[in-house]
Amino acid sequence: MVEEFKNDRLGFSYDVLLALLTLCIPLSSAFPNVLLAPIAILLFFKFNRRNIYLKPVLFFVLTLAFLILLAFIKWSIFSEFDFYSRIFISLFLLVSVAHTTRLKYMERAFIMGTILAIFIAVYNIMAFENFKFSFSAFGNTAEVNELLHIERPYFGFLLALVVFLCLRRKGWLHCSIAVIASAFCLLIAARLSLGIIVLLWAVWFFQLLKPLNKWRIPLVLGTIFLCGIALFSNENIQKRFKIQGDLDQSMAKALDYEPRYVIWPCTFTTLGSTAEILFGVESNQQLEQRLVACYGNSIKNNDSKKTYYLDEKFNPHNQYLHILCLGGVVTLLLFLLGFGRVLSSGKVPFDLKVLTVMFLLFFMFEALLYRQLGCYLFGIFLGLLAREENYVDAIKKASL
Numbered sequence: 001m002v003e004e005f006k007n008d009r010l011g012f013s014y015d016v017l018l019a020l021l022t023l024c025i026p027l028s029s030a031f032p033n034v035l036l037a038p039i040a041i042l043l044f045f046k047f048n049r050r051n052i053y054l055k056p057v058l059f060f061v062l063t064l065a066f067l068i069l070l071a072f073i074k075w076s077i078f079s080e081f082d083f084y085s086r087i088f089i090s091l092f093l094l095v096s097v098a099h100t101t102r103l104k105y106m107e108r109a110f111i112m113g114t115i116l117a118i119f120i121a122v123y124n125i126m127a128f129e130n131f132k133f134s135f136s137a138f139g140n141t142a143e144v145n146e147l148l149h150i151e152r153p154y155f156g157f158l159l160a161l162v163v164f165l166c167l168r169r170k171g172w173l174h175c176s177i178a179v180i181a182s183a184f185c186l187l188i189a190a191r192l193s194l195g196i197i198v199l200l201w202a203v204w205f206f207q208l209l210k211p212l213n214k215w216r217i218p219l220v221l222g223t224i225f226l227c228g229i230a231l232f233s234n235e236n237i238q239k240r241f242k243i244q245g246d247l248d249q250s251m252a253k254a255l256d257y258e259p260r261y262v263i264w265p266c267t268f269t270t271l272g273s274t275a276e277i278l279f280g281v282e283s284n285q286q287l288e289q290r291l292v293a294c295y296g297n298s299i300k301n302n303d304s305k306k307t308y309y310l311d312e313k314f315n316p317h318n319q320y321l322h323i324l325c326l327g328g329v330v331t332l333l334l335f336l337l338g339f340g341r342v343l344s345s346g347k348v349p350f351d352l353k354v355l356t357v358m359f360l361l362f363f364m365f366e367a368l369l370y371r372q373l374g375c376y377l378f379g380i381f382l383g384l385l386a387r388e389e390n391y392v393d394a395i396k397k398a399s400l
Contacts, residue, residue, distance in 0.1 A: 004102075011101055014042040018096060019105035025376050026110075026117040026150070026158050032376060036092065043096055052098045056348055056385045059338035064091055066334060067327050076283035083284055086372050090379035097383020106380075107165050111177060114162045117155070118184050121148045148188065153366050154373055156190020160358060161377075163197050167204045168351055192365050196358055198224060203354065260317050260365070262309065266294035267316045270325055279328040287325050288313055315370050319363035322370060347391050352384060 004012050017039050024031040054061070064087050071077035071084055100106060124147040148155045159181040166178035182197050202224055209219055255261045270290040271277050281287050295309040316322045324332045342348050342356045359368075359381055368374030384390070 008101075010042060010046060014039070014046055015100050015102040015105050017042065018100050019102075019109040022106045022380070023109035023113040025373065026113040026155075027120075029372055036089070039096055040092070043099060046099055047095075048099070051388050052095065052386050053388045053391050054386065056342050056345060056352075056391075057094065057338070057382045059334050059341055060382055060385075061091065061094070063323070063327075063331055063335040063338060066331050067323070070279060070327055070331070071283075074282050076285075080284055083370075086375040087369070089372075090369070090375045090382065093376065093379025094382040094386055097380050098386040098388070100383075100387075103384075103387075111162055111165060114158050114181070115177065117148075117150070117158070118180070121155075121184075121188075124148075144188065150373065151371075152188055152190050153192060154371065155188065156185050156193030157196075157358075157362055157366075157377070159185040159190070160193040160196045160200065163200050164351075164355060164358065167200060192362060196361055200354070200358075256305075259309070259314055262295060262298060263291070263314050263317050264321065266291050266298060267318070267321045267325060269294050271328075277328060278330060280324070280326045280331065284326065288315070291316070315367050317365060317367060319367050319369060322367040342385065348385070349390055352390065355381065355384070 017035055021032050021035045021039065024035070068077070068084060068087060071080070077084055097106070128143065128147060145151050150158070162181040163178045163185075166174040166181070182201070185193050185197055205219070205223055206217075270281060270287055281290070292310055292313055295314075296306060299306040299309060316325060320332060320335070323335050339356060339360050343353055348356075359378070362368060366374075368378060
């Protein structure tokens with residue numbers, strides 16, 4: 001590292017700052033913001049248009065740019081500058097990450113930061129339970145987000161990203177970290193991320209069994225089935241899915257406790273005119289007001305549940321619906337074309353397609369861009385997609 005610093009002081013300092021930002025993402029909501037300014041200064045001297053391969057991320061960039069343009073037209077950009085500033089952060093990180101030359105620093109930093117977050121969360125839960133090692137609070141309890149310092153779905157997605165990064169590498173250390181991250185995701189019962197992690201292990205296992213040819217698919221399917229049995233035997237998972245002895249009773253209770261069962265139908269009622277269907281509502285504030293009004297009208301015969309929804313003011317809990325409400329069908333179409341472009345391209349490496357599918361799945365159940373953490377993760381994801389180095393061989397072949 002000393003030699004690298006001597007040979008490339010600007011590039012080395014830039015990559016270390018990006019790695020430090022990545023390290024802090026699972027640990028702090030404030031410190032990554034502090035690092036944006038020095039990164040921007042170094043990027044000014046380091047910027048080179050050739051480092052960015054825009055084609056894979058073009059529709060994603062157009063989506064974010066169109067959201068910002070609509071916010072100016074609707075005059076909501078100033079009243080909701082906090083939200084739209086996070087969109088700018090995603091675009092900034094796209095350019096920043098595309099210019100890093102030592103991507104391994106960022107990968108290792110993110111893994112280290114998430115492991116530290118795991119240790120902090122484990123200590124918090126042990127202290128909360130007077131060091132009884134029961135970990136029962138990671139079930140369906142109100143304290144879990146405070147103990148994790150990050151909302152459970154987002155912590156689970158961080159763990160899934162760690163599993164993805166580790167399974168790309170060989171060696172017992174990375175495999176051990178992947179196992180630890182998977183086990184902790186099971187412990188905290190982050191349902192969606194658990195499903196993503198099972199799929200990641202299935203893909204890894206499928207690649208590992210490549211020499212067996214015909215036996216690969218049956219073995220992988222059997223492994224997924226066994227993992228499913230193991231998952232649903234976990235007490236915290238049973239609490240999260242409201243699993244009881246009777247299937248019908250379990251389904252009814254699960255739907256009653258599932259916020260999306262109320263939120264998603266209400267989201268479609270927020271678009272009241274053709275203009276709103278095409279270009280979205282005026283602002284997040286108007287969207288929130290209409291959602292809250294719908295919660296009050298749709299939840300009946302359960303005053304405590306209605307009060308809970310009115311107090312929490314749940315967002316759409318689906319990135320596609322959130323974009324539909326803010327930017328209309330036009331913006332949503334651009335966003336979906338972004339995923340289609342990446343997944344259908346022969347130039348995009350397989351591991352980046354897997355990462356794209358992870359975000360695609362997570363967006364189905366969470367409005368990731370509603371949170372600062374989500375905008376950081378999405379910006380880094382776009383930066384990885386836009387790195388020229390990932391496509392050097394494919395571009396050369398296409399030009400022959």
